[in-house]
Amino acid sequence: MKKLFPIAAVAALLTAAPCHLAQAQAQSQTQNKAQVYFTRDISPEGLLKVYKALGVEAKGRVAVKISTGESMKSNQLAPELIAPLVKEVNGTLVECNTAYGGSRFTTESHRAEIAKRGYDKIAAVDIMDEEGEIRIPVADDKWIKYDIVGSHIQNYDFMINLAHFKGHAMGGFGGVLKNASIGVASANGKVNIHSAGKSQHTKPNGDLQAPAGWFVSPQKNTPFIESMSAAAQAVHNYFMQREGIVYIDVMNNISIDCDCDGNPHKPTIQDIGIAASLDPVALDKFCLDRVMNLPQDKNNDTKALLERIEQRHGTRIVFRGEEMGLGSTKYQVVDLDAQPGQTALDVIFSRKSVRTYADKPVSDEQVETLLKAAMAAPTGMNVQPWRFVVVRDQAVKDRIAGRNRMISKAPVAFVVCGETQLKNGQPNKNWTADCAAASENLLIAAEALGLGAVWTACYPYEERMSTVIEALGLPEEVKPLCVIPVGYPAGNDKPKDKWKPENIHYDKW
């Protein structure tokens, strides 16, 4: 290991100088918990943000390991998403050929697919096994006795393992551990892992062949899954003896099928975000936990993916990884969307009305966080009379905008409404106060997530209320208090200083 740098406290990570990788890895484990850096911002900027948060500089000749994907219908990472990161590290995109007769079985056909996807327009692309393969040692030899990887691995000093998190027909799911094992293995290396080291050189061309019943691994899939952990550790150790390796997992377009499937099932889970860690076990475990903890609702049909992970014993990859010392299944999340070191008071003092928005989506997860914050507000007699209408549809936004044109231009608008009657049929005199408390919580939460928002009035203006009531088809007893458009700030709005001691009286007017 060479050329390493000191790491700073979490709060300073975003601006910290790049650090010594081993030191970073040791220090990033707080009480045996690895750090996982997370943003909901699935964009080139979000990707750069999680990479920089790691506080480790990619040194020397940098390989960025992606999956080039089996077809244009597969869900591999888009070149536009990854281009700025690859440029930042002066990286070469690296891949290996597949072990099955698909579109990337030979170097020639694989290069044609790479050109179709446009990866060669953003960086040099290297098929690491096009000139052969080498064996690298495994630290855990329970199944495979060595890992077989593309020979060009020797041309690199540092690896960014840039994975796309999704399901996988044989492994249950694929994240950074699969990208390091199957992804870096040559075709023979893939056969070696799939068959848990049982393959022999029995093919006429001398290539490895799995014995009957061993390509799809027996014993509840465990030998295959555990072999992936061992191969991932081999690649990890290989780069840790050079300049290092870091791991990033993008959780978007999450299908139950892998990007190696040319005709994958359509994603049934909302996009989650991008996470990064120096610990591949912690990172895969974090992604698994995020998916497993999603609510089953109209945005998330996780059933098929979770069944697949369970049937294939997919989670074994992280627990075996932990057993062999590759990393920890216990982690601590550093939420990069909450500004580091930002306290509740910092957020309150930085809130301001924002009326211009960037052309950048607000995710379903962000919307849910804002709604949760709104519903955390106090209400008279704990009645919780609030009702929310989340508007993304352009035509509906245009109808409810009225003179507040910024509502039309925001990616999402929240209509905060109140049930004006109590259960006993009496009027709820608190509904405006209750909904105002919820609205303020939502505004503050938007600021905390790096978003911008503004309260636009409905109540008590009859005309304004009627426009909204008609556009949304609100029931008679439900009234709109306000509409809050939310988006990424595009202007230069600043908080106003409203501190006026003359507005305060002590004990007596």
Ligand SMILES: Cc1cc2nc3c(=O)[nH]c(=O)nc-3n(C[C@H](O)[C@H](O)[C@H](O)COP(=O)(O)O)c2cc1C
């Ligand atoms: C009850 C209420 C109604 C408001 N209505 C509107 C509105 O219809 N349109 C608008 O642009 N801003 C509206 N605002 C935002 C205010 O103009 C803004 O909060 C105020 O100028 C102070 O600026 P600040 O929010 O940046 O601190 C409203 C705010 C409140 C609390």
